[in-house]
Amino acid sequence: MAENLSAGRILIVSDKPDKQVKQLCASFKGFGADPFFCPLADIAFDTRYPSGIAIPSFDGALPAGVVVRSISSGSFEAITRRLGILHALTHMGVPVWNSAKAIERCVDKSMTTFLLAQAGLPTPQTFAVEGLDNAKVVVDREASQGPLVLKPLFGSQGRGLKLIHSVEDLPDPADIDDTYYLQRFVERTAPPYRDYRVFVCDGEILGMIERCADSWITNIARGAKARPVAALLHHKLEELSLAAARAIGTDFAGIDIVQADDGGLQLLEVNSMPAWTGLQSVVPVRIAERIAAAMCARIDSANRERSAA
Incomplete structure (x- = not known):
């Protein structure tokens, strides 16, 4: 080959x-x-x-x-x-x-949260079901404990997110292909709302940002502002992000993490095709250069192994 x-x-x-x-x-x-x-x-x-x-x-x-x-x-x-x-x-x-396997795991948010939970990593309670009746059962049972976030199973950049407080908030099945991905909303004091994006490449942290917004949807593409992360959080965010990348099997990824009012960190998503414009505006590391360097090193290592075989 x-x-x-x-x-x-x-x-x-x-x-x-x-x-x-x-x-x-x-x-x-x-x-x-x-x-x-x-x-x-x-x-x-x-x-x-x-x-x-x-x-x-x-x-x-x-x-x-x-x-x-x-x-x-x-x-x-x-x-x-x-x-x-x-x-x-x-x-x-x-x-x-990233490999097709890693991309498949990340694009399907239900599989991402399944794998994170199976690895023992903190992630909000999540329910993914088909059919409006099954979604109503989940919301009837869970909404008394706080709102849920409805997310497109396949989606990015904060599009299609909706807070669900009761069954009346659930959209028509035709609007979401009859698939309901519901995740516990992580309560935090706001505004501004804050969460974190950590960029991992080949087992290393390349950088991280705090994303701040007046809305609970904190994507940079939706107008959130990128800021440096307080040093106190660096170690915990690094540990959690590296563990998430290993659990999903990504070579590089953007890991989204939120901190609840009680101080606990929760993994929200692992993005296998992350943008880094917002991150690059805050951190000095040249993201593209580090990805290229890591890929070239991987190719060189593979070539040496083939030559030695």
């Missing part, structure tokens, strides 16, 4: 060549690699080639490594095929960050 690899060529998978893709390309060039940007939708299974995969401009060869920046939305069939490409690249011995 290794003979199909294209030495030095790095594939960056993204819907568009956004600012972070450009940063990654520049960083990989700085390490002597040859980066190439391509949407995952443009990569095909093609059994004419020994690799079985056709990537534009690669002539049947495979990249030395892959960084997945984003995957566009699509039908179930389209997403299944795209993730199949990532699975196939891993099968062929190509380092893929």
